[in-house]
Amino acid sequence: xxxxxxxxxxxxxxxxxxxxxxxxxxxxxxxxxxxxxxxxxxxxxxxxxxxxxxxxxxxxxxxxxxxxxxxxxxxxxxxxxxxxxxxxxxxxxxxxxxxxxxxxxxxxxxxxxxxxxxxxxxxxxxxxxxxxxxxxxxxxxxxxxxxxxxxxxxxxxxxxxxxxxxxxxxxxxxxxxxxxxxxxxxxxxxxxxxxxxxxxxxxxxxxxxxxxxxxxxxxxxxxxxxxxxxxxxxxxxxxxxxxxxxxxxxxxxxxxxxxxxxxxxxxxxxxxxxxxxxxxxxxxxxxxxxxxxxxxxxxxxxxxxxxxxxxxxxxxxxxxxxx
Amino acid sequence: xxxxxxxxxxxxxxxxxxxxxxxxxxxxxxxxxxxxxxxxxxxxxxxxxxxxxxxxxxxxxxxxxxxxxxxxxxxxxxxxxxxxxxxxxxxxxxxxxxxxxxxxxxxxxxxxxxxxxxxxxxxxxxxxxxxxxxxxxxxxxx
Amino acid sequence: xxxxxxxxxxxxxxxxxxxxxxxxxxxxxxxxxxxxxxxxxxxxxxxxxxxxxxxxxxxxxxxxxxxxxxxxxxxxxxxxxxxxxxxxxxxxxxxxxxxxxxxxxxxxxxxxxxxxxxxxxxxxxxxxxxxxxxxxxxxxxxxxxxxxxxxxxxxxxxxxxxxxxxxxxxxxxxxxxxxxxxxxxxxxxxxxxxxxxxxxxxxxxxxxxxxxxxxxxxxxxxxxxxxxxxxxxxxxxxxxxxxxxxxxxxxxxxxxxxxxxxxxxxxxxxxxxxxxxxxxxxxxxxxxxxxxxxxxxxxxxxxxxxxxxxxxxxxxxxxxxxxxxxxxxxxxxxxxxxxxxxxxxxxxxxxxxxxxxxxxxxxxxxxxxxxxxxxxxxxxxxxxxxxxxxxxxxxxxxxx
Numbered sequence: 001x002x003x004x005x006x007x008x009x010x011x012x013x014x015x016x017x018x019x020x021x022x023x024x025x026x027x028x029x030x031x032x033x034x035x036x037x038x039x040x041x042x043x044x045x046x047x048x049x050x051x052x053x054x055x056x057x058x059x060x061x062x063x064x065x066x067x068x069x070x071x072x073x074x075x076x077x078x079x080x081x082x083x084x085x086x087x088x089x090x091x092x093x094x095x096x097x098x099x100x101x102x103x104x105x106x107x108x109x110x111x112x113x114x115x116x117x118x119x120x121x122x123x124x125x126x127x128x129x130x131x132x133x134x135x136x137x138x139x140x141x142x143x144x145x146x147x148x149x150x151x152x153x154x155x156x157x158x159x160x161x162x163x164x165x166x167x168x169x170x171x172x173x174x175x176x177x178x179x180x181x182x183x184x185x186x187x188x189x190x191x192x193x194x195x196x197x198x199x200x201x202x203x204x205x206x207x208x209x210x211x212x213x214x215x216x217x218x219x220x221x222x223x224x225x226x227x228x229x230x231x232x233x234x235x236x237x238x239x240x241x242x243x244x245x246x247x248x249x250x251x252x253x254x255x256x257x258x259x260x261x262x263x264x265x266x267x268x269x270x271x272x273x274x275x276x277x278x279x280x281x282x283x284x285x286x287x288x289x290x291x292x293x294x295x296x297x298x299x300x301x302x303x304x305x306x307x308x309x310x311x312x313x314x315x316x317x318x319x320x321x322x323x
Numbered sequence: 324x325x326x327x328x329x330x331x332x333x334x335x336x337x338x339x340x341x342x343x344x345x346x347x348x349x350x351x352x353x354x355x356x357x358x359x360x361x362x363x364x365x366x367x368x369x370x371x372x373x374x375x376x377x378x379x380x381x382x383x384x385x386x387x388x389x390x391x392x393x394x395x396x397x398x399x400x401x402x403x404x405x406x407x408x409x410x411x412x413x414x415x416x417x418x419x420x421x422x423x424x425x426x427x428x429x430x431x432x433x434x435x436x437x438x439x440x441x442x443x444x445x446x447x448x449x450x451x452x453x454x455x456x457x458x459x460x461x462x463x464x465x
Numbered sequence: 466x467x468x469x470x471x472x473x474x475x476x477x478x479x480x481x482x483x484x485x486x487x488x489x490x491x492x493x494x495x496x497x498x499x500x501x502x503x504x505x506x507x508x509x510x511x512x513x514x515x516x517x518x519x520x521x522x523x524x525x526x527x528x529x530x531x532x533x534x535x536x537x538x539x540x541x542x543x544x545x546x547x548x549x550x551x552x553x554x555x556x557x558x559x560x561x562x563x564x565x566x567x568x569x570x571x572x573x574x575x576x577x578x579x580x581x582x583x584x585x586x587x588x589x590x591x592x593x594x595x596x597x598x599x600x601x602x603x604x605x606x607x608x609x610x611x612x613x614x615x616x617x618x619x620x621x622x623x624x625x626x627x628x629x630x631x632x633x634x635x636x637x638x639x640x641x642x643x644x645x646x647x648x649x650x651x652x653x654x655x656x657x658x659x660x661x662x663x664x665x666x667x668x669x670x671x672x673x674x675x676x677x678x679x680x681x682x683x684x685x686x687x688x689x690x691x692x693x694x695x696x697x698x699x700x701x702x703x704x705x706x707x708x709x710x711x712x713x714x715x716x717x718x719x720x721x722x723x724x725x726x727x728x729x730x731x732x733x734x735x736x737x738x739x740x741x742x743x744x745x746x747x748x749x750x751x752x753x754x755x756x757x758x759x760x761x762x763x764x765x766x767x768x769x770x771x772x773x774x775x776x777x778x779x780x781x782x783x784x785x786x787x788x789x790x791x792x793x794x795x796x797x798x799x800x801x802x803x804x805x806x807x808x809x810x811x812x813x814x815x816x817x818x819x820x821x822x823x824x825x826x827x828x829x830x831x832x833x834x835x836x837x838x839x840x841x842x843x844x845x846x847x848x849x850x851x852x853x854x855x856x857x858x859x860x861x862x863x864x865x
Contacts, residue, residue, distance in 0.1 A: 037333040038589035039342045138470040142492075142805060209583050210655050218478035218581045218809040220470075287329045289656040290583025292806045293492065328652040329586060332645075342593045354600075356622065358607035379519035407522045407613045412621060424607075 014097045016089055022271075023241035024054040029275060030244070030282050037286040054241070058234050066230030069135055076134040081228070081235035084127040088242040091120035095249045096175040096258055097270055112172040117250055118159060121205065124243055125151050128207075128214065131236070132224035143223030146293050147214040150204060153300035154211075158201035160308035161194040164315040165254050174250075178258020188257065190318055194311040195255045197304055199277070202247045203284050204296065206240065210288035211296060248277035358408045359427045363397055365444030368421040370395045374410035383410060393446040401430060401438035421447075467495065470805070474503045478581060478809035481819035485812065489805055497800045499793055504823045510848075512783040517543050517617055517752065520780060524770070525611050527785060528821040530573060532611050533566045534763035535770070535785070535821075540615045541696060542759030542772040543780075546752040547617065555619030555744040556697045561735045562605060562614050564728045565632075568639065569598045570764035571721045571728075574816050578718060579650070581809040582659045587650055594642045601635045604628060619745025629736050640729050647722050660715040664799040664811035667712055676795040677788050678766020679724070680815050682708045683716035690762035701738075704731050714807075714814045750778045763788050765816045787821035 009015055028043060028051055035042030043050025068074055093108055094117045125147055132144025166172055168187060169180035181188050204211040215223030222228070225236060252273035253259070259269040291299070344351055353359070361383075370393075375383045382403040388394040406424075414422040432438055467490050474482035482503035488496040508527060512520050520543075525536040537559060544550065551559065572595040579587035599609050606612035606622060614620045624632075650656055666676065671684035681688050689706040691699040707723035709716035752774035759770045766788030775781040792815040799811050829836045839847070 033337070036337050036341065038586050039336045039339065039593055040589060041341045041343050041345065044345060138468060142470070209585070212583060213806070216583060216806065218583070219806050221477055283330070283333070286333050286586045287327055287653075288584070289579065289587070289653065289659055290806075291655050291658060292804060294804075295658060325652050326654065328649050332590075332649065333586060342596075354604045354607070356607045357603070358613070377516070377518055379515060379522040405522060405526070405611070406608065407525075407611070408607065408621075409518065409522065409613075412616070 010093075014095070015093060019089055019092045019242050019245065020238065023238065023245045024058065025051070026245050026248075026274070026278055027054040027241045030278055030285075033279060033282045034286055037282070058238060061234035061237065062231050064230040064233075066232060067227075069137070069227050071136045072227065073134045073136075076130065077227075078232065080127055080131045080134070081232045081239065084124055084131075084239045085235050085242070087120055087123045087127070088239050088246055091117055091246045092242060092249075094120070094174070095246065095270075096178055096253055097249070097266065109173060109175050114162070114166055114172055114174050114177070114250075114254070117174070117246075118162065121243070121247060121250070122151075122155065124239065125205070127239075128224045131228065132214070135224075135227035137226050139220040139222065139226045140224055142220050143214045143226070146220075147207075147224060149293050150207075150211065150213060150296050153297040154201040154204035154304070157197055157300055157304035157308040158205065160305070160312055161197040161201065162250065162254055164194045164308075164311050165191045167312070168315045168319055170319075174253045175258065178253050178260070181255075181257040182260060185257065187318075188255065190314055191255055191311070193307060193314070195251070197308050197311065198251050198255065199280050199284065200304065201300075202251060202277075203281055204300075205247060206244055206281070208281065209285045210291045212290055213293050213296065216290055244278065244281075245274060248274040248281065251277050353426050353428065357424075357426050357428070358406050359425045360401060360406070360430065361399055361404060361408070361410055361422055361424055362440065363399070363442050363444075364419070364421050364423065365397075365442045367416050367419060367447050368395075368397070368442075368444060369416060369448070370397075370446045371415060373413040373415055374422055377409050377413040379407060379409060380405045388443060395444060395446055397442045397444070399440045401440060402435035466490070472808055472812075479812070479817075479819070481817070483817070483819045485800070485808070487800075487805070487808065492804050492806065494800055494803050494805065494808070497797045499797060501793075501819075501823060504820045506820070506823065509783050509785065509824065512780055514779065516750070516778045517780065520783065521615055521617070522611075522613065524783075524785070525613060525615075527787065528818050529610055530570050530818060531566060531763045531765065531768075531821070533562055533614065534761055534768050535787075536613075536615045537563055538759050538761035538763075538768050538770045539772065539783070540617055541761065542757045542770050543617050543752065544748075545757045545759070546755050546772060546774050547749055548753075549618050549746055549748055551619040551697075552743040552746060553740045554623075554742045555746075557735050557739050558605075558620045558622075558624060558744060559615060560698045560702075561624075561632075561732060562602065562612055562620075564731045564735070565598055565602055565605075566612075567728045567764045568725055568732070569595055569602065570816075571725050572598065572643070574721060574764075574813075575650075575718070577813055578660075578714075578810065579656070581813045582656060584653070584656050587646070587653075587656065590646055594639060594646070597635050597639050597642075601632050604631065616745060616748075618748035619743070621745070623744050624739070629739065633733065633736055636729050636732055640726070643722070643725055650718075657715065659807075659810065660718055661711075661713060663714045663807045664717075664803060664814055665712055666795055666799050670798055671712075671795060674794040674798060675791055676766075677791045678763070678816075679717050679720045680766065680792050680795055682706065683720045684712045685710045688767075690760050690767050694760055696761065698735070702731050702734050714810055717814045751776060752778075765789060765818060766791060785821075785824060787818065787824075789815065789818050790822040790824070792817070793822070 011017060032042040043053035046052040046056045068077055094113050096109060129144045129147045132140040132147065166177055169177040171177050171180065207214055215225055225233060228236060249270065256273050259266045259273065261269055370385060372385050375385050380403045382400045384398040386396050388396045408424050410422045411420055411424055414420045430438065467488055470487050470489055472485040472487060473479045474484045484500035486498040486500065487494050508523065512523055515523055521536050521540060524539040525532045527535040572591050576588045576591040576595065579591065602612060603609045605624065605628065606614045614622060666684050668685045671681050671686055677688065685708055687706045687708055692706050704727045707720050707727060709719045754774055754776045756773040759772065761768045768788055769786040771784040772780050773782040796812055796815050800808065803811055
């Protein structure tokens with residue numbers, strides 16, 4: 001029975017199937033809001049209000065011809081999308097999405113899961129780099145190096161911004177951090193700065209405008225994905241979508257008080273809060289133009305990192321003086 | 324230089340009607356003088372071949388079917404037509420032109436031969452004062 | 466580590482076929498090689514087999530965006546050859562369409578610049594507003610892209626009162642909207658950060674490399690055919706030549722924005738002072754043997770047509786110098802020592818229209834790789850030799 005239950009968790013909810021459905025929905029939401037912000041329509045025809053458009057895109061890519069370049073490292077080239085997808089889905093399991101016990105833990109929950117989640121979210125960057133490097137295309141290689149260059153920019157501020165609420169809550173477990181802020185909602189306020197920094201860094205991690213430098217289509221064609229096609233590209237796209245869900249779930253769990261309320265209400269909470277975060281990400285995407293990779297690094301070290309330190313300082317002061 | 328200057332404008336449009344049109348399902352009107360596809364009024368045509376001569380794309384072809392009956396065949400190759408309406412300007416018939424443009428613009432088709440249009444007609448007699456084929460028949464403005 | 470990356474002939478940033486071969490060192494461009502000739506259409510040869518009237522529609526199809534520019538440039542020349550002049554009203558309408566086209570072209574460019582910089586919202590909003598002027602042009606001429614307004618000796622369609630009012634309203638809408646959005650564009654730090662200081666071209670370089678149009682004006686050169694050599698109505702219309710001194714892509718953007726505002730002014734002036742009378746005079750079919758050079762300030766810069774007539778109803782020779790061709794050397798200079806990320810922006814800043822500029826073919830022996838330069842007469846002799854024994858055929862007969 002326990003095995004069956006675990007398999008159910010892994011495959012259906014909150015595992016693969018749920019993440020697939022929800023991430024395609026999030027992509028639809030992102031596209032629709034982006035289009036409406038630009039006075040356009042966005043997807044309209046596949047399914048009601050175009051809801052099935054991302055699913056249709058996925059299946060269309062799945063049925064397309066799959067080409068592997070002659071000079072590419074074939075094993076690596078083929079394995080990367082699968083491994084990448086596995087990584088982000090695993091990260092999705094760590095979200096404190098659903099109460100197994102009363103503590104409001106997720107499918108897997110332990111002391112230090114926030115660190116593991118951050119680590120799992122860093123891995124896709126490496127996957128992208130390897131994907132670019134293994135396709136032996138000049139555009140992909142430039143894209144790959146840009147991925148790594150950007151990583152040095154946003155990773156540190158992201159960690160500092162996400163960990164500062166954890167320090168205040170005195171826990172390394174997401175469920176407990178969320179519980180802490182639900183008990184003392186006013187303490188969410190000192191973390192506002194961290195929330196903004198985390199949003200910007202998540203935007204950079206997901207490689208969306210203004211940080212879509214590694215696959216800037218007008219500069220380096222498809223960037224890291226130039227040589228990818230068919231099923232592999234479909235997996236990569238799904239992987240980016242799931243990463244969007246997981247990253248926004250992380251931000252929502254840490255900064256917005258998690259997702260209380262059991263299976264039903266907790267799910268509703270999850271959807272509302274992640275969509276709230278995704279809405280902000282879409283706003284940033286619509287508001288800005290792409291910047292250069294050197295501007296990313298200087299921006300994050302000149303502004304984001306000092307601000308993140310300031311956030312840490314605020315949190316430590318509050319912890320020391322008030323609590 | 325300010326942060327998030329575009330924000331108010333973007334959010335203002337979030338709940339407004341989109342500026343785009345759901346094209347194949349909803350269509351916009353073309354203006355009244357739109358240059359669509361050329362067509363012939365076979366009962367007026369005097370078969371002077373002015374249109375054939377002036378057509379820059381060689382899209383018009385007039386051949387005599389029978390010289391006795393004064394019967395002519397006109398083919399418009401819409402696959403070659405560039406929709407410049409020079410044939411309408413060149414047409415000397417007055418006041419109703421034998422060549423005219425309609426408002427059709429969705430001409431896509433799987434075979435270019437399907438775009439051919441054909442008329443077989445008996446030549447109309449020219450009116451008493453047929454105007455010469457002027458390249459520009461500019462109407463007198465008010 | 467130096468390596469080569471090919472930009473084009475198929476590349477998302479360049480919608481037309483041209484090959485830029487970049488030698489890059491990391492993210493920095495060290496050398497650029499431009500390869501042309503992917504889209505040679507044999508247009509000049511074709512013009513020699515068309516009557517003057519047919520050639521208008523042919524020259525109009527040199528470019529999709531500045532279609533009116535090429536047609537007007539050609540018609541100006543032919544009118545000089547035929548020694549006729551369009552009536553006042555005809556000329557006013559002709560240059561009204563020209564200015565509307567400039568508005569549409571500059572709005573298009575601004576949108577493209579936004580897109581190349583990854584600022585898609587700016588792109589969407591400018592292109593939405595561009596629809597206003599496109600609709601006006603469609604109303605005036607009957608088509609959105611190839612207006613076909615010109616005929617030898619005037620224009621083909623007249624404006625009535627209702628149209629004049631509609632155009633004035635449309636221009637008012639455009640003016641308020643463009644001012645608003647340009648304020649936004651100029652204040653968005655990520656956008657300005659991408660444009661400022663990119664693609665530097667000093668004034669001296671711009672003169673040396675014969676840059677034209679907004680590219681030259683952004684380097685502080687006041688070169689505008691409309692002012693330097695006022696053709697037709699431009700000596701009656703008050704307007705300023707817009708320049709900028711920053712010599713970079715930001716300057717080119719600023720010049721285009723200023724020119725938009727000037728174009729709105731010119732359009733309003735032309736509409737308010739629209740004289741009554743005929744819109745076209747009757748033109749002869751033939752032109753006396755002569756030759757003429759016609760200049761015209763297209764949205765991208767100076768457009769030159771050389772026309773030679775031989776007494777028949779067809780031109781003996783038509784030579785087209787599109788503005789893009791004059792800006793290629795400057796573009797190469799601008800690209801050097803830039804970042805890869807700036808390639809699309811710098812190259813787009815000259816507003817390239819590659820198909821317009823494709824007048825040359827380089828003859829390269831595929832086996833030996835050696836190339837040779839032929840004179841026009843030699844090429845002609847070659848062509849005559851090749852086609853001497855072929856049966857005469859109509860041009861537009863399909864092979865099946």
